[in-house]
Amino acid sequence: MVLREQEFLEKIEKHKGVIFKISKMYMDNFDDQNDLYQEITYQAWKSYDEFLGKSDFSTWLYRTALNTAIVFLKSEKKRSFIHNQSIENLSVHHEGYNDEDDRNMKLMYDAIHELSPIDKALIFFFLEDFTGKEIARQLGITEVNARVKLNRAKAKLKEIIEKQKLFNLKI
Amino acid sequence: MELDNFKELWNKDNKQAPPEISLEKQNEIHSPLEMIRINMKTEFWIMVVTLPTILYGFPFATNDSNIKTISVFEVILSLGFIFYFYSRFIKLYKLLTKSSINTNYDLFNLKTQLLVSKEIYLAYYISYIPLALLMCLIQIGFHFDTGYHVAVFGTSLLISILILCFIIKYWIYNMYGKYIENVVDIVDELNGIEVKSKKAKNNTWFERSQRFLIKKYGIKGNIINTVVWFFSCYVMIFLSLLIILLIVIIIGTKLDLIDLKILLKTLNNLN
Numbered sequence: 001m002v003l004r005e006q007e008f009l010e011k012i013e014k015h016k017g018v019i020f021k022i023s024k025m026y027m028d029n030f031d032d033q034n035d036l037y038q039e040i041t042y043q044a045w046k047s048y049d050e051f052l053g054k055s056d057f058s059t060w061l062y063r064t065a066l067n068t069a070i071v072f073l074k075s076e077k078k079r080s081f082i083h084n085q086s087i088e089n090l091s092v093h094h095e096g097y098n099d100e101d102d103r104n105m106k107l108m109y110d111a112i113h114e115l116s117p118i119d120k121a122l123i124f125f126f127l128e129d130f131t132g133k134e135i136a137r138q139l140g141i142t143e144v145n146a147r148v149k150l151n152r153a154k155a156k157l158k159e160i161i162e163k164q165k166l167f168n169l170k171i
Numbered sequence: 172m173e174l175d176n177f178k179e180l181w182n183k184d185n186k187q188a189p190p191e192i193s194l195e196k197q198n199e200i201h202s203p204l205e206m207i208r209i210n211m212k213t214e215f216w217i218m219v220v221t222l223p224t225i226l227y228g229f230p231f232a233t234n235d236s237n238i239k240t241i242s243v244f245e246v247i248l249s250l251g252f253i254f255y256f257y258s259r260f261i262k263l264y265k266l267l268t269k270s271s272i273n274t275n276y277d278l279f280n281l282k283t284q285l286l287v288s289k290e291i292y293l294a295y296y297i298s299y300i301p302l303a304l305l306m307c308l309i310q311i312g313f314h315f316d317t318g319y320h321v322a323v324f325g326t327s328l329l330i331s332i333l334i335l336c337f338i339i340k341y342w343i344y345n346m347y348g349k350y351i352e353n354v355v356d357i358v359d360e361l362n363g364i365e366v367k368s369k370k371a372k373n374n375t376w377f378e379r380s381q382r383f384l385i386k387k388y389g390i391k392g393n394i395i396n397t398v399v400w401f402f403s404c405y406v407m408i409f410l411s412l413l414i415i416l417l418i419v420i421i422i423g424t425k426l427d428l429i430d431l432k433i434l435l436k437t438l439n440n441l442n
Contacts, residue, residue, distance in 0.1 A: 009194075020190075021181070024184075039202075041194065067278070068202070071354065118357065118360045128181075139275055
């Protein structure tokens, strides 16, 4: 059991960043993001025995992560306080980043938060450069359906960005 | 900012170090399936405690052998319903514990199981209506011609039906309905079925206390909330109906519409 746990933790190490980015796509405050991140790793660990190695570990892990995120129930917390905290977290400066990136990244996640859980999953696949065929396999739908859904999700996201731009111009 | 810039930003977003992984299950509820499972477990134990109290209503001590035989038959029938329903209930609980949601097929299968189980659940409570009718008939010894038997029969049946309506409308929705809707909407959206936009409902007192207790005590908080609401609703329904009945009897007696002596005699002679 300990060996198996060790093996799992080693495998998941490489993908921690992507899992956390999925959490950020689905949750809008740091505490919820952390909760979702822990829930994804727990669900992946729980069903790790079902992973037979027929597909890539990353493919299996992303599917588990997205399915967990799609049905994840938000916890009720004091939004205003946590929201401030998450903005503070975003504004920590590191080498290679600038304020412009920070602002844009916040705008990107804000726009993604407006989407439905399934659309968020589709946008994740788009951002991770999955092909239509791979998306179809991941979601268990036909390739044509996957492409149609992805285009719709992208159109919705564009619409949200336009609205955000208008809103920002007004203020 | 365009969508293509998103890819660039997405790839750049690695400045925040992910939190430490903990493979221990937290004392929190994070999915509608978990919520359904916990509520099922809570309901099962509530029923283990409350169902035997129904037996108290059966007149086994009566001298009338007909009433005794009919009561025995009704008990057997009720136990049959209960046994069938809880065997399905446990089967669904096991399925929810084991099932994975890793593919669209898993989710679709789960949606079907949940919808079928919801209908069985409804049918189970509706099946109590004819049983309640029979029990009310047993109470008055199948005679409508004496004293206030019709009134007693009508009132008992009304109380039973009101409790069942309450269970069907509020209990099922708050315990399972809203979480099943959650799963169904996701599966429908994934499969291209149009999801009707629902009006945002105001938070009920049940939901408010649930959130407060979950925040404070985690999973245990949800169990406490369910148990407290179940028993307080049970007591409230009985108390309010009792008060209404007393008011009706007092006003009826004052206006000479009810003969208190005959009413008391009728109540004393009930099975």
